[in-house]
Amino acid sequence: MKKLTYGMVGGGPGSFIGDAHRKSINIDGMATLVAGCFSRTPEKCRQTGAELGIDPDRCYASFEEMAKAEAARPDGIDFVVVVTPNVSHYPVCKAFLEAGINVSCDKPLCLTVEEGEALVKLAKEKNLLFLVTYTYMGHVTAKHIRKFIADGKLGKIRTVQAEYPQGWLAYEGEWGGKQGEWRCDPKQSGGVNCLGDLGTHVENAVSRMTGLKIKRVLARMDKLVPGRVLDDNDMVLVEYEGGAVGTYWTSQVAIGHDNDLRVRIYGENGSILWKQEECEKVIMISRDGTIVERHRGNGGIEDCAAAYGRLPSGHTEGWLESMGNLYKSFITCVAAKKEGKPYEIDYPTVEDGLEGVKFVHACLKSNEQGSVWVDL
């Protein structure tokens, strides 16, 4: 495969997520960063570009300019990575899709269901590939669970217990830094904080692992830290099509939890327990109660998942490698498409991103009405 090129919107000085996307793409070295609009401040943009060894001609003052210019170049970028705050995901993605450029966008996809539907439509019309970077679904073990359940090995799923607690916003007037500020600011985050950031991960993880479709939700969203304007603790009851039920809990005030996404899935023939902070292992319980622990790199992991591993068992892979797995799938598809070859999508797409937005909006509606069931 010939190495591809990509550009980035966002990811300027102090951006955790932009740097993380770059590092994770670097691991496998399948694409090179050659263009960017890293910041709304031109100077900062050029500075980041210089640090990253980007040709100054390809450091753009605006994403609109970048989309047009790159689309016009014969050696224009193969895809763009969108890592701006949530509020600008939509216009940026739209601009690049309209310019005919494949898109990778951080989650949540956008702020409204209408925006999400527009992006789905546009990507389809333009026949472009669109990755939404639900990082945790890149884990080998997450991919394993998806295949294992799809093959019917747990039987009918009965209940799911999923949660994503963090503790970094538990403090009045402390912590959080730049990250915390924009997340808790309704203007930048789109009127939802915790559920938009963490709840979409939970929704996607459960949906992706189990294949369950949400029928309706009932949500209770709280602002537990005095003075907070947006939700920082959310509890959601879920009813899936087919009768399974679930509980989702997300929190940013759960002191002691770092980034503790956990999914527990109970079927008629067994259960699966998974924690992203210990993502090198998966606990699988069979119908007779036998508790089996499997490790990435060892036997017992589905082949299509195990193939993403880079290191032997016990040589731990983590967050960057998971994100790298998403990009490995996505870049492989972009390259195949470019060369007119067939490809198989094995990553969360713009359609998955839309599901997340729908989930958030159904929860917001349920909460506003006093925690009633709202159909998705």
Place this chain on the structure above:
Amino acid sequence: MKKLTYGMVGGGPGSFIGDAHRKSINIDGMATLVAGCFSRTPEKCRQTGAELGIDPDRCYASFEEMAKAEAARPDGIDFVVVVTPNVSHYPVCKAFLEAGINVSCDKPLCLTVEEGEALVKLAKEKNLLFLVTYTYMGHVTAKHIRKFIADGKLGKIRTVQAEYPQGWLAYEGEWGGKQGEWRCDPKQSGGVNCLGDLGTHVENAVSRMTGLKIKRVLARMDKLVPGRVLDDNDMVLVEYEGGAVGTYWTSQVAIGHDNDLRVRIYGENGSILWKQEECEKVIMISRDGTIVERHRGNGGIEDCAAAYGRLPSGHTEGWLESMGNLYKSFITCVAAKKEGKPYEIDYPTVEDGLEGVKFVHACLKSNEQGSVWVDL
């Protein structure tokens, strides 16, 4: 302290819980079993009595007879232990209270709020002591958490996540045995299965550890195993007085869980994580995120809790010892009261039992009405 005597109603052949109460009382040897009505079948009753070395004259054919006869004896029992199926808790407890005999009753206290209120009233009128054996609250670590939070060390509690999953009733037409049968039979269990058995433990554990009072609940109760008549998986949202919120999950279909009561408490100044299956330890997280693990028998456990330990740290104490701790408190009080001495109640009482019944009924009502908020 002079050794007391007690009687038992229930606990005949094949009864797990009766044997467990006897063994836990035996540990400290503070009371001797001298009377009983162990079974509704006189022959089985006498047989159990003989095996336990009970005087045949004190093996009674009915609990009514036993209550009257023991009340009339100069050496009558100091207290009765009620370990019958839930449906008969009320009449048995009532009979002994009316006969002037102190009562220890397994949870849940009874089937209806009216019954519960009647028992509270009767115990008060008769000035009798009444233990409801919420076993897990006897753990040294559970007592530690209660004191720690009561002293304000977590600050204002913000959210509680509690659950009690088991897997033993996950199977259609299998498992469960005698236990499973009566629990799933509406006539014997009082129209509620999982939430009555496990939900009351969760309600009591959270209430006892945190001191939080439930303002209202919203429940979703499911029958996930085909053919089941009563609930086997329950999800409850809780709003406490003062603004804290919580999620409770109980299940009997969660394959892989044995008896997995867990309580996680998040306050403004830190968190506490506790699992009854690993009850020798408690995880305490301070405001700055420092995760501290404490073990029974080591430093850092509140004195009033540590005093209940019998063995050095690492010499594990378990379920029988927890139940034994409840009895140690209760028997100490019964003995003190008998001798006219002052005593301090440090065990769950009939009032706590009533709270459990109220909780169950509010959940049943919420569920019937399609998961709406119901005040307690």
Place this chain on the structure above:
Amino acid sequence: MKKLTYGMVGGGPGSFIGDAHRKSINIDGMATLVAGCFSRTPEKCRQTGAELGIDPDRCYASFEEMAKAEAARPDGIDFVVVVTPNVSHYPVCKAFLEAGINVSCDKPLCLTVEEGEALVKLAKEKNLLFLVTYTYMGHVTAKHIRKFIADGKLGKIRTVQAEYPQGWLAYEGEWGGKQGEWRCDPKQSGGVNCLGDLGTHVENAVSRMTGLKIKRVLARMDKLVPGRVLDDNDMVLVEYEGGAVGTYWTSQVAIGHDNDLRVRIYGENGSILWKQEECEKVIMISRDGTIVERHRGNGGIEDCAAAYGRLPSGHTEGWLESMGNLYKSFITCVAAKKEGKPYEIDYPTVEDGLEGVKFVHACLKSNEQGSVWVDL
């Protein structure tokens, strides 16, 4: 079975182990304490006797008197429990054996190989039953491992890694109390501290679980806390008959460990990992690396071991229940023997106790000679 009676030597005020033996016997209520020589101080002896409800006539001033008097009574004790400091195990056991009374003695059995051999001989001549209370081998999971390996399910054992670290004697001039004092006093403990107390447990656990016979040992015994006279940290290399090898580590200066006996056994067909502080579970790894966790009370535990469980899975059993299991076996045998019925010994005997003494002495010899191999 008719309830038996027993006496106790040692176990006076402040004795942890005497109280623990009594409590563990109480659980199943198969024997009643009716006689004792609880302390070398007659007054303390009578006081403990009174607290325990012992007839003053059967509170003896010396163990010699007790052995003779009880042997002479028609209703004399069925067995004696010896819980004195190590140094007096031998004379006490000897006196009761000579008087024709069955013996339960705490480990280590005695101080010298000669003493141990004399006790073995005497017990045989007198045809008496002799339990050495290696508590941890009473665990259901320990019994399970013994059977599992005896049935060849791990294949040939290749290596064993066993350890028993504690931290309570890590401090100069602090902690330890009465316990610490006699253990570190050469006169009372017999010239060895940590290896005698903890090493014998390790030796017995490995031997009992695996059936391996030690061929030779190589020991390094250290006094790591300044001022200590006896060993507080011991490292032993072991070569077993048949070519397997092992490492044992015992320590009383390992801050952070409570009572952390762990055994890991590696065979050609799989491995077993066991920790006494989490003795309700056992980790079993099969030849292909599948890691399986089993819990007491659930499927997958050998029947002969599971039969000792008293409570359902997840209702934790601990140290007292383990000790109780030893007594259950022992008392069952004593009762059967008394009634002339056949019995099967399923507990550590005086022969096992002798093995422990031999192990300690071989290690002492190895260490004195600069850590050379010493045959057992």
Place this chain on the structure above:
Amino acid sequence: MKKLTYGMVGGGPGSFIGDAHRKSINIDGMATLVAGCFSRTPEKCRQTGAELGIDPDRCYASFEEMAKAEAARPDGIDFVVVVTPNVSHYPVCKAFLEAGINVSCDKPLCLTVEEGEALVKLAKEKNLLFLVTYTYMGHVTAKHIRKFIADGKLGKIRTVQAEYPQGWLAYEGEWGGKQGEWRCDPKQSGGVNCLGDLGTHVENAVSRMTGLKIKRVLARMDKLVPGRVLDDNDMVLVEYEGGAVGTYWTSQVAIGHDNDLRVRIYGENGSILWKQEECEKVIMISRDGTIVERHRGNGGIEDCAAAYGRLPSGHTEGWLESMGNLYKSFITCVAAKKEGKPYEIDYPTVEDGLEGVKFVHACLKSNEQGSVWVDL
């Protein structure tokens, strides 16, 4: 900092370690691979070069040629990465040092003490930088422990228990593949297998974390799998200067262990427990027994270590990131040296590599003489 360039010797088709070095350098993108001698087969070498986008002119047929040619180029590589089987580490490193090129070599450094001393001398004479890639010491938590102990926070170290069990070579005639073959072949691995591969990691981890110097060792090296020519299970007793003692265990036949390097350090003021498979956390126990768990990315980690983290807490970093940290230090130093700026070495050097070789040879000698103490 200007991006550097590097070359690689070894790392051809099927080489795990070569690919892993490249990926870990990629993460931070501080150096670009521009030259290589990836295989002893010229065709395979060119093929790997082509896949990696290396100019064919810089794909060399022999390492000797590569060292000379690169030294002669004005844009020659800034450093070479040596990832060949152990037996050729020495000649390759020597060639590049003699050519004046900085070296990064995988561990173990070389086969004999003489070779190691020669490399130390040569690096010094040539004033070149030399990284030995003891990967696990790149972990943030490993760096934290080193600083924590260096600052005296554990007080005097008393004992160390370290181990590195794996299970991948537990099988006769199975598994292991190309990796297993050369490791078990005396000609390619230099007469030692498990202790050379794993024991050097243990030696380095303990030495680097604690600062302890080994005074003497006593080793027992076994071949537990029938038919094996070289050691596959090693037990080592260690005496450090100053009186501390330790036990090291390494094994390749411990079924169920993937790559389970663990170090436990016990000092007079507390303990530290660390497992590389869970390297995002460290357990620290203070003098009073308080068990504290710290996570990379959270408070309580020494600043000089925390600075190496790339992601927030709970966004797991693993093996590649650890190796990347070694390269980050090394490349920073190489760049500073190139620009004539001061630099501080914060990575394992050729001197550390020599210590590992000395350790292995002392163990071999001890084992040959029947497990006697051998001075280092």
